[in-house]
Amino acid sequence: MNKIKGKLFKYPLALLVAIFVVMAVAVSLSELKSHIIDNARHNLTTVNKNVRLALHRQIETEVIAINQMIENNETRKTLMQVLKTGASSQGQRFGLRKVLSESVFSQHYNGYYLIALNKQIIASMKESDSGLMAPQSAVAAIQRLEQGEQSAITHAFSYNGKISMWLLKGITDDRGKSVAYFALDLGEKNRFSSTTLSAGLTYATGETYLVDAQGRMLSEARFHDDLVKAGLLKVGEYSTLNINVRDPGLNLLEQQKRHIVSSEAPFTLALTQVLAEPELSWNMDGYRDYRGVPVLGVWQWDKYLKAAIITEIDQEEAMQQYRYVRNLLLILMLIVVAGTILAVMAYSRMRIRSEKEANRHKDLLLKSTAEAIFGIDLNGDCTFVNLSFLNMLGYKEKEVIGKNIHQLIHHTYSNGDAYPIEDCNIYKAHREKTRVHSCEESFWHKDGSQILVEYWSQPLFEGDDAVGSVVTFLDITQQRQNEFEREQLEKQVQHSQRLESLGVLAGGIAHDFNNLLAAILGNASLVESNILKDPLKAKERASKIILSAEKAGVLCKQMLAYSGKGQFILKPIDLSEIVEEMTHLLEVSIDKAVILKYHLAKHLPLIMVDEAQIQQVVMNLVTNANEAIDGRSGVVSVTTGMMHADKHYLATCHAEKIQAGRFIYVEVSDTGCGMDRETIQKVFDPFFTTKVTGRGLGMSAVLGIVRGHKGALKVYSEPGRGTTFKFLLPIDESETSRSIGEPHDNSVQHYTGGVVLVVDDEETVREVTCMMLEEMGFETITAANGEDGLALYKKHRNSILFVFTDLTMPRMCGKELFTNLKRINPECRVILSSGYNSTEAIQQFSGKGLAGFVQKPFTPHALSEEVKKILGAGE
Numbered sequence: 034m035n036k037i038k039g040k041l042f043k044y045p046l047a048l049l050v051a052i053f054v055v056m057a058v059a060v061s062l063s064e065l066k067s068h069i070i071d072n073a074r075h076n077l078t079t080v081n082k083n084v085r086l087a088l089h090r091q092i093e094t095e096v097i098a099i100n101q102m103i104e105n106n107e108t109r110k111t112l113m114q115v116l117k118t119g120a121s122s123q124g125q126r127f128g129l130r131k132v133l134s135e136s137v138f139s140q141h142y143n144g145y146y147l148i149a150l151n152k153q154i155i156a157s158m159k160e161s162d163s164g165l166m167a168p169q170s171a172v173a174a175i176q177r178l179e180q181g182e183q184s185a186i187t188h189a190f191s192y193n194g195k196i197s198m199w200l201l202k203g204i205t206d207d208r209g210k211s212v213a214y215f216a217l218d219l220g221e222k223n224r225f226s227s228t229t230l231s232a233g234l235t236y237a238t239g240e241t242y243l244v245d246a247q248g249r250m251l252s253e254a255r256f257h258d259d260l261v262k263a264g265l266l267k268v269g270e271y272s273t274l275n276i277n278v279r280d281p282g283l284n285l286l287e288q289q290k291r292h293i294v295s296s297e298a299p300f301t302l303a304l305t306q307v308l309a310e311p312e313l314s315w316n317m318d319g320y321r322d323y324r325g326v327p328v329l330g331v332w333q334w335d336k337y338l339k340a341a342i343i344t345e346i347d348q349e350e351a352m353q354q355y356r357y358v359r360n361l362l363l364i365l366m367l368i369v370v371a372g373t374i375l376a377v378m379a380y381s382r383m384r385i386r387s388e389k390e391a392n393r394h395k396d397l398l399l400k401s402t403a404e405a406i407f408g409i410d411l412n413g414d415c416t417f418v419n420l421s422f423l424n425m426l427g428y429k430e431k432e433v434i435g436k437n438i439h440q441l442i443h444h445t446y447s448n449g450d451a452y453p454i455e456d457c458n459i460y461k462a463h464r465e466k467t468r469v470h471s472c473e474e475s476f477w478h479k480d481g482s483q484i485l486v487e488y489w490s491q492p493l494f495e496g497d498d499a500v501g502s503v504v505t506f507l508d509i510t511q512q513r514q515n516e517f518e519r520e521q522l523e524k525q526v527q528h529s530q531r532l533e534s535l536g537v538l539a540g541g542i543a544h545d546f547n548n549l550l551a552a553i554l555g556n557a558s559l560v561e562s563n564i565l566k567d568p569l570k571a572k573e574r575a576s577k578i579i580l581s582a583e584k585a586g587v588l589c590k591q592m593l594a595y596s597g598k599g600q601f602i603l604k605p606i607d608l609s610e611i612v613e614e615m616t617h618l619l620e621v622s623i624d625k626a627v628i629l630k631y632h633l634a635k636h637l638p639l640i641m642v643d644e645a646q647i648q649q650v651v652m653n654l655v656t657n658a659n660e661a662i663d664g665r666s667g668v669v670s671v672t673t674g675m676m677h678a679d680k681h682y683l684a685t686c687h688a689e690k691i692q693a694g695r696f697i698y699v700e701v702s703d704t705g706c707g708m709d710r711e712t713i714q715k716v717f718d719p720f721f722t723t724k725v726t727g728r729g730l731g732m733s734a735v736l737g738i739v740r741g742h743k744g745a746l747k748v749y750s751e752p753g754r755g756t757t758f759k760f761l762l763p764i765d766e767s768e769t770s771r772s773i774g775e776p777h778d779n780s781v782q783h784y785t786g787g788v789v790l791v792v793d794d795e796e797t798v799r800e801v802t803c804m805m806l807e808e809m810g811f812e813t814i815t816a817a818n819g820e821d822g823l824a825l826y827k828k829h830r831n832s833i834l835f836v837f838t839d840l841t842m843p844r845m846c847g848k849e850l851f852t853n854l855k856r857i858n859p860e861c862r863v864i865l866s867s868g869y870n871s872t873e874a875i876q877q878f879s880g881k882g883l884a885g886f887v888q889k890p891f892t893p894h895a896l897s898e899e900v901k902k903i904l905g906a907g908e
Contacts, residue, residue, distance in 0.1 A: 054369045058362045066355050070317045070329075073351045077239075077331040078315065080232050081344040084241045085335055087228045088342075092200075095223060096184045098140060099202050103215050108132050112204060115147060115156055116213055126156040126163065134158070134801040139890045143197070143218040144797065148175070150213065158797045167216075168192050174201045175214055188340065189224065189251050189273045196273045198224045226253040226273065238347035243340045246308060248300055250276040251340055256324065259286055263324065276323060278304050278343075284325040307332040307341040319348045405508075408493065410501040413437050413460060425508055427479035447475040447483060462490035463499035473509065485510045523737055552581040605639035608697050608762070609673045611647060618652065623659040623669065632672040638764050640697055646738045647762075653735050654701040654758050661705025661756055672700040678745070678761060686761070687717065687736055688745035696744075696761035703757075708750040716748065735760075781897040782906060784810040787834040791815045792822035792850065793866070794842040798889070802837060802866075805893045809900065819845025823853050830858060835884065835903060840867035848877060855882065862903050866891070 102108060111132045115125045133145055137158070144158035152167045152175065167175070174185035178201060187199045199216045206212050221227060225243055229252040232241040243251040254260060254272040261268055263285040266275055279298035299305065302320035311334030322328045322345055330345040405422040407415055415438045423430060426442055433441065439454050446452050454460075462469045469490040476486050488506035492499045556574040563571040612633055620629055651671070658669045678686075679693045708716065717736050739746045739760045750756040789811045793799045796817070803813040814829065816822035819842050826833060836854060840847040847865060854861045862884040865875060875886050885899035 054366050058366045061362060062355075062359050065358055066352075069352065069355050073329055073346065074315055074317050074331065076236075077329065077344045077346060078313070080239070080241060081313070081331045081333060081342055084229060084232050084344070085333065085342050088225060088335075088338060091223075091225070091228055092186055092337075095186070095200050095217070095219065096202075099184070099200055099215065099217050102133065102136055102145075102217070103202060103204060112147065112213075112215070113206070116204075123160065126160065129156050130158055130797075130800065131804050134797065134804070135892065137217075138797070138801065139892070141220040141222040141890075143220045145218065146171075146199070146216040148201075148214040148216060150211070155213065168197075171199050171201065171216060174199065178203050178214065179211075188245060189226075191274055196224075196271050225251065229253070230255060232344070236346045236350055238350045239345065241342065241344040243338070243342060244278045244304055245340050248277045248279060248304060249274055250278055250323075259324065262286070265324070278323045280321045281323070281325040282321075284321075284327075286324055286326060288325075303330045303332045303343045303345065304341060307334050307343070311336070403507075404505045406503065406505050407433070407438065408501060408503050409438050409459070411463060411499070413439050413454065413457075415441075416501060425484070426476065432479075442476045443474075445475070445477060447485075459488070459490045459502065459504055462502040462504075463492045466492050466494075466499050468492070473513070476506070484508050485513050523733060553578050556581070603641045603643055605641055606644055606647075607637050607639055608647070608699055609633040609635065609637050611644065612651060612671055612673060612699065615648060615651060619655050619671070622652070622656055624662070624664060626664065626666045627659055627662055628668045629655075630668060630670045632670065634674040637673065637675060637697055638695075640762050641765055642742055642762060646741070650735050650738050650760060651699060651701070653732075654699075654760075657732070657758075658701055658703035658705065658756070661703050661707075663706065667704040669704075670700075670702045672702070674698055674700075675764070676761070683745055686745035686747040687740075689740055691743055691745060691763065695764045697764060698759055698761045700757060700759040702755060704755045707752045707754050707756055709752050713748055713750055732758075781805075781809060781893045782901050784900075784904065786810060786812065788812045788814060788829060788832045790822060790825055790829070790833050790836045792817075792819065792836065792838040792842070792847075794818055794839060798839070802896070805896050806837070808893065809897060818842050819847065819850035819853075822850055826854060826861075827857065830861075835862040835864060835900075837864045837866065840865055851878065851881070851883070864899050864903070 103112065108129075111125070111129045115122070115129050118125050129147070137145055146154055146162065146167070147156040148167050148171065149155050152172050154162050154165045154167055156163060168190060170187040170190040174187045177185040183202075185201045187197075187201075189196050189198050191197070198219045200219060201214055201216045203211050204213045204215050229241045229243065232239075240255040242254060245251055250272055252273060254276060257266065257272055260266040260272060260276065261270075265285065266272060278301050280301045281298055300308070301322055302316060303322070306314055306316070313331070313333040315329075315331040317329050319327045319329060322330070327348040328345040329348055329351050330343060332341055332343045334341050402419065402421060405419065405425045407418040407422050410416055415433050415436055418428075418430060418433050422428075423433070428441075437454075439452075439457050439459070443457060443459065444452055458469050458471055458474070461467070471488050473485055473487060475483050477483060485508070486506040487509050488504055490502050490504045493501045493503055556577045559574040560571045560578070563574070612631065616629075616631070623629060655669060655671065662669070675695060675697055677694065678696050683691060683693060716732050735758075736746055739762075742762055744760055744762040746758065746760045748756070748758055787810075789806050791799055791802050791806070791813050792815070793802065794817055799815045799817070803815060806813050811834070814825055814833075816825050819838070822836070822838065823845065826836065836850075838847045838850055842850075845853075847867075851863050851865070854863060859882075864885040864887060865878065865883055866887045866889055868889045875883060884903045887896055887899050
């Protein structure tokens with residue numbers, strides 16, 4: 034040891050480097066841990082607040098919906114008739130179901146309940162509910178209405194074996210006297226779980242859930258399967274109302290199933306703290322949640338919801354990045370320290386080893402090739418292998434020679450299905466005496482892992498006879514992984530691109546707002562000083578304030594239009610109109626010394642695009658052009674027009690398999706510094722920038738958007754002569770001839786009679802469908818499943834015009850019913866109904882004579898259109 038110390042102190046610089054590395058690692062780890070914890074707390078707090086606001090907005094939306102429902106003239110008239118006749122008129126209750134059914138189911142509610150003042154149910158979607166007493170949760174909500182609340186929403190509760198949530202509203206007569214209560218049974222898409230489960234946590238283990246004061250979970254947990262495995266839930270059981278948020282004392286996911294007595298377990302720290310202190314609080318030190326898993330959490334009590342809103346993330350995931358960096362830094366520190374010691378003590382020895390290692394690698398390269406190679410005889414038995422084969426698949430030579438190569442490394446498809454030896458493409462080479470190439474198949478490593486390979490199988494001949502094959506293959510597993518990661522990276526770039534472009538706009542927008550605020554504040558001061566001594570002058574200043582405020586409103590509307598909020602929507606637009614609408618946004622985003630010129634073609638054909646994404650492309654191109662001028666005087670020109678592009682022109686563009694034809698184009702030119710050939714080749718690389726690090730807008734997102742619209746992008750540029758970006762979007766000839774904004778005919782056809790068989794396992798759906806068909810003039814017979822429907826068809830086949838059936842049903846599904854009906858009568862006409870989209874639902878009926886398809890929920894007009902296709906127009 035003394036000898037080592039002596040040698041170290043001969044090299045004080047090496048010792049100082051080692052000490053510095055240790056100190057830097059310690060400080061960095063401390064700062065990193067603090068940063069990660071602060072970031073986790075910020076994220077959890079933001080999500081918790083957003084979920085609370087979303088729940089309140091959700092309640093407001095449902096209140097608006099229930100008000101619109103019961104204040105509708107026809108609905109209110111029918112309600113009053115039902116209340117007048119009470120329990121004695123089944124016909125009036127049926128009429129109420131008919132009036133409410135479309136609005137209830139089209140908005141994804143489970144049903145409604147009309148409740149008398151004595152808390153007894155008068156009417157609902159099911160006739161069997163009439164006369165029953167309202168559930169206790171609904172009674173409690175009614176008491177809140179009686180105490181003056183305008184509307185009341187229940188917590189989740191169990192009703193008829195299902196989880197329900199009701200929104201209740203009082204019904205008054207013309208004199209304002211309370212006469213009954215109306216309740217909506219919120220469906221899964223309307224309940225609180227739909228909001229908490231979709232909370233915007235970026236963590237895989239993060240979740241937000243609601244808990245009442247008794248500790249019962251009021252929303253669905255994200256870890257349902259884990260709770261079942263841990264024994265906290267039964268199979269098919271909901272987490273809502275069945276999980277008591279208590280600390281089990283151990284991690285149930287890592288231990289064997291253990292019976293937990295809820296009364297003996299305390300509430301979790303989150304619930305205990307929120308019941309004691311309702312304000313927003315958190316714990317970042319870690320505590321056990323209801324699964325026993327260590328978590329970090331943020332919580333608050335909501336007085337309106339009468340529930341705790343708890344947001345948590347597993348502590349292991351929250352600190353995963355810290356542990357990874359810590360281990361990496363510790364390894365790096367050990368390497369540096371060990372390297373310093375070894376450099377001091379064994380430099381000459383390392384030099385000798387390095388020389389030997391270099392010679393060994395040189396000999397290995399001379400004896401081997403990069404590609405793996407093996408040979409097989411006519412039976413598929415291995416005759417030889419090279420070293421790359423053995424290294425790539427983990428075998429020793431004696432384990433391969435003489436063995437059937439297909440059964441050894443090629444026995445299974447990538448999806449796990451068995452790969453029959455008679456289908457093996459490798460053998461096709463010597464069987465058919467032809468060279469075989471496969472771009473991608475799976476070979477299997479000795480340890481059972483899969484690698485993706487590209488291989489070539491070449492027949493081996495003796496004279497004219499094939500005696501086997503020689504196979505060369507490359508491991509392309511990493512290549513495919515890199516391609517996948519690149520696709521993900523491009524998506525990420527497109528997302529960050531929009532955020533960054535908005536950030537660039539912020540300065541210009543702030544400048545305009547400050548100017549407007551200066552005008553408002555200045556004029557307001559003049560109004561204050563002149564309001565008594567010079568009212569006319571004060572009035573004139575007040576009008577200036579109004580004008581400035583209106584300008585600010587216009588600016589806000591333009592920003593909202595550019596932000597592209599909402600789902601991806603294609604619609605027919607005029608590109609020139611888009612650019613013209615963006616003129617103010619474009620002008621405030623460029624320097625004052627830069628002149629923006631427009632050359633916009635009039636009356637361009639309409640094209641189907643996502644307006645927000647095209648706005649982003651134009652904004653990015655103009656912003657980049659402004660950056661290229663770099664603060665000097667210059668001109669940015671924006672031009673739109675129509676052109677014909679042939680295959681030779683498109684070959685010079687950045688495009689993917691698009692056909693020659695007519696295109697609408699937008700061209701953005703600048704008088705800036707221009708780009709050389711090398712820069713042009715890199716300009717579409719992700720994150721590439723010629724500006725300060727972190728400010729590059731990036732053209733890869735622009736190219737991705739243009740390609741997503743099946744368009745092309747062309748670049749012209751020379752150093753010192755400016756740059757032009759021109760993107761082309763194809764004209765859909767069918768769209769150009771289509772008139773826009775024509776009124777739609779929502780009328781329903783009427784027919785002179787005939788019988789329709791309606792088959793659906795949901796009673797309410799059957800009733801609504803029958804009412805729609807009867808409104809068209811048909812008679813209806815119904816069945817609750819496929820077997821009953823088939824029996825009814827056999828009995829009434831001569832009088833049935835067509836069959837309307839659901840796809841998913843018990844005992845006999847819609848597909849089986851369709852097959853049996855066609856077997857009985859090949860001319861039988863069947864309309865299919867399903868909640869799945871048409872592509873998913875009817876692909877299994879392709880070519881089998883399906884008459885029509887209606888997607889749930891559907892309107893009378895949609896059903897009438899399908900009937901019209903098979904029967905023609907009615908009266």
